[in-house]
Amino acid sequence: MALVLNEEQRLLKDTAKDFLSANMPVEALRKLRDSADETGYSREQWQQMCELGWASIVLPEEYDGLDFGFMGLGAIIEESGRTLAASPLLSTVVLGASAVLLGGSDAQKQAILPKVASGEITLALALEEGHHHAPLNTALRAEANGEGYRLNGAKSFVPDGHSADKLIVVARSSAAPGDAEGLSLFLVDGDTPGLQRQRRNMVDSRGAAALVFDNVELPADALIGELGKAWPILEPVLDRGRICLAAEMLGGALECFERTVQYLKERDQFGVKIGSFQALQHRASLMYIELELAKSVMFDALTAIDDNRADLPQLASLAKARMNDVFELVTNEAVQMHGGIGVTDELEIGFFLKRSRVASQLLGNAGFHRDRYASLCGY
């Protein structure tokens, strides 16, 4: 059974729903924003999420993980999308831990993963350098320096990059930007000398940073995997990230859609409920259709990670491209169908609109993924 949740996964989803709606409703994100919170999420709540096992869910048992699979994690992340819960789950567990797990040495895994599982440390993937997602265009330089390495360059947009205890930095040790060859991954402590981290205030009120690497000196054991051979590790890490981010987007889109349908049933104009207008009914039905198709894609994409399937890259691009389009459609329609109140800060719909666009750009816009899907299919 790949396209439905099993009993355990459903239970996990229900637990997540209960916890998130009780502790981290959209109102919590508003508070983080209004208090100009330094971290961008609540460390206390992140600790609670870790205690619920969310940081360990996909990790192997040997590193204190639960080995429960991405189908389960995806269900949790989908629920977190419904309340726009701010947490370092994607950065730390999906992107960061996957990079260590798929590329790291035994020593690195032992040093990092149990601490991720317990919530002791958070991670972030420092990748983007330009205006759009383009992992192969990495230019940040890594040079050999005695026994170790030296990093020079900049990262423009690193989600949770200002608060993460350790960064996983994508650097170029050889070849030119655009090449898959010559990419390397380094594990860098957040307080390493020469590393400057600048918090960026993003439209979605989530935490992100710009980083500058000025002669950052690293020991030999900071390298993850082989020098210049990071692409075969990085690509599946990114695909996991894309799929899990898409799961979050599905949750956000579903919530936004349900709130909008509810509003169509409540709002009176011209002496009737506005939901009785066919002009709105058809548009609502079309959103429902898009969301149902998206659910099927999400299930298969999460299964593709768990089953280590060869078509994982296709599924990741299918899922991310579709969720980008659907989340954009649903948030735009939600604002329009709410009318005047839809453009007020008081209504929470605006938070979904803002998150949708950040999530769209993260790890590849729809055009990036359609282009990639076409290339993967040989045309």
Added chain:
Amino acid sequence: MADLDQFRLEVRQWLEDNCPASQRLPITREEQVWAGRNKQFPSADAKLWFERMRDKGWTVPEWPSELGGGGLDERQAKILKEEMKALGCRTPLFDLGIWMLGPAVLEFGNDEQKQEHIPKIARGEVRWCQGYSEPGAGSDLASLQTRAEDMGDHFLVNGSKIWTTNADKADWIFCLVRTDPDAKKQEGISFLLIDMDDPGVSTTLIELISGESEFCQTFFDNVKVPKKNLVGELNKGWSVAKALLKHERKLMSEIGGDTPGPSFGPVQAALEYVGKGADGKLKDAALRDQLVRHEMAYRAIGLTHFRTFEERMSGQADSNVPLIMKYVGTEEGKRKEELLLALLGHQALGWDGEGFNEDEKLTTRGWLFSKALSIAGGTSEVQLNIIAKRVLGLPQQ
């Protein structure tokens, strides 16, 4: 699961032993075997394949074996379908009786009707057509006017039905008729089976934009229909019709399948008619984007078919999801035809004669024919109304 694996192996073996090689090639419209009193077989192999499948009950795998079916459960039937697809086995028999009337008779018919009609459908002895729409009742089906008057021992039928697909070749027609003209719209309708050979039944062809004439109009002029041909209760035909529409929606949402068309799909057509550049990408970037959007949509639709099946199997069925499939299947089906047309360029613009090969002409005709997909069986707009009302619970005016 082990039983199903075993079943799969047996099915595969049987198909390999019994399906002639010629019946594993892609099928053209001319090669389809349609049910009927005067069945035509395009070849001896097609006849042999039909007879073997018929004797096995696999023309209608899920129907009861005592009525000529295969007696398979849903999982087994799915395995049979998958194995036939894997080997490329052709559908051995085509008939509206299989897809639509049979399931309705099995659900609503009495024992006598089942014994009378089901085995004949299973054996392909009778070809059925459908009489629902009327010139004045299309999307608003319930306003139909064809009258069936109770004359004591029979009904007297007067009126006409339109879009009676292949009525000129059919032996029987299943019809929605008005039996109580005074009742509210849906309530005075009954479901009647009529022999096309009965005096007073006549049919004319309607030529379509695709040049084909498989759609007809059928006229009933004082046709006497025996009482035993009423399926379900008198004036309760609407519930039979709704169940049947569900089958029709499902049928129309199953994209691809046996619909005759060109031998190539969009990707193949793109490689052949547009070609790739040195960078390995299709030369026309806009067409490439159109192609990949379609391919990605088809994959999502395919996964949704699979999900609804799995949900049913695991008892978590969301009965709402099938409601979207008619809409997405036919709308994306139309986009596929537009895409093929664009990919073939000038070569998809020929009507007949020299300069265009068979596949190219099929592309042109298929594109024109596809326009009917989102109209027949409930228009796309009606599907969206249904979703708004039944799934989303939006208020009605």
